[in-house]
Amino acid sequence: HGMRIDVVTIFPEYLEPLNVSLVGKARARGQLDVHLHDLRSWTHDVHRTVDDTPYGGGPGMVMKPEPWGEALDAVRAAGPADQVPTLVVPTPSGVPFTQELAQELAARPWLAFAPARYEGIDRRVIEEAATRMPVVEASIGDYVLAGGEVAVLVMVEAIARLLPGVLGNAESHRDDSFAPGAMADLLEGPVYTKPAEWRGRAVPEVLLSGNHGRIARWRREQAFTRTLANRPDLVARWRLSAFDKKEREA
Numbered sequence: 001h002g003m004r005i006d007v008v009t010i011f012p013e014y015l016e017p018l019n020v021s022l023v024g025k026a027r028a029r030g031q032l033d034v035h036l037h038d039l040r041s042w043t044h045d046v047h048r049t050v051d052d053t054p055y056g057g058g059p060g061m062v063m064k065p066e067p068w069g070e071a072l073d074a075v076r077a078a079g080p081a082d083q084v085p086t087l088v089v090p091t092p093s094g095v096p097f098t099q100e101l102a103q104e105l106a107a108r109p110w111l112a113f114a115p116a117r118y119e120g121i122d123r124r125v126i127e128e129a130a131t132r133m134p135v136v137e138a139s140i141g142d143y144v145l146a147g148g149e150v151a152v153l154v155m156v157e158a159i160a161r162l163l164p165g166v167l168g169n170a171e172s173h174r175d176d177s178f179a180p181g182a183m184a185d186l187l188e189g190p191v192y193t194k195p196a197e198w199r200g201r202a203v204p205e206v207l208l209s210g211n212h213g214r215i216a217r218w219r220r221e222q223a224f225t226r227t228l229a230n231r232p233d234l235v236a237r238w239r240l241s242a243f244d245k246k247e248r249e250a
């Protein structure tokens with residue numbers, strides 16, 4: 001059976017993209033079972049309040065603990081009785097969301113995402129949840145968003161494409177830049193398709209040569225040059241893994 005994903009948010013419509021394309025197809029094939037929940041379902045006041053002023057003062061508002069506590073209780077109760085979900089909390093102060101973390105999360109049967117808004121969720125919600133389920137606080141990058149919903153879209157897409165059978169044979173993640181392996185750690189080189197000439201620009205002739213050894217070498221060089229230019233930090237990691245690889249083959 002596929003993976004179950006629950007998302008609790010005050011903007012369920014923000015997660016509608018999960019119903020289309022790659023993730024939509026995976027759901028249709030039963031590889032992914034996505035349940036969206038409106039956090040306000042667990043408010044009990046006429047204004048359906050989910051936020052309040054921060055203790056200790058400071059700008060903005062903090063998300064109240066009560067609705068989140070009841071929402072996470074309900075998510076757990078609605079899922080498989082013999083399992084606990086891994087709670088994934090997008091936050092600027094989380095661990096980096098990397099391909100490695102995506103692969104780890106893709107191996108789990110049930111994920112519950114808690115995208116917040118305002119300045120975040122009352123800390124006691126995370127602390128209390130962590131006594132009953134694994135909790136991962138992760139950040140998708142070094143920039144500031146207004147909330148966690150778009151981070152959930154990023155994480156779910158990165159995770160869903162790793163699930164067996166989800167990626168059609170048209171897209172392959174075998175040699176992803178960030179996936180461990182041969183061309184691991186390097187950025188992708190340039191890609192080309194027909195026509196062979198377009199607006200006076202020809203495709204590099206090596207790619208038309210049919211010489212697969214030469215093509216592979218050219219692609220490695222292109223990947224290296226591009227990585228050196230755009231991500232010199234990855235070159236160091238690549239050198240290490242290339243060295244280890246030679247060691248293993250020696």
Ligand SMILES: N#Cc1c(-c2ccc3ccn(Cc4ccccn4)c3c2)n[nH]c1N
Nearest residue numbers: 090091116117139140141145146147148151
């Ligand atoms: N993942 C991730 C994120 C986020 C993120 C995630 C969730 C929330 C919930 C509220 N805010 C606004 C906010 C701004 C500033 C300080 C605290 N909170 C979020 C921002 N920003 N950047 C990333 N890579």
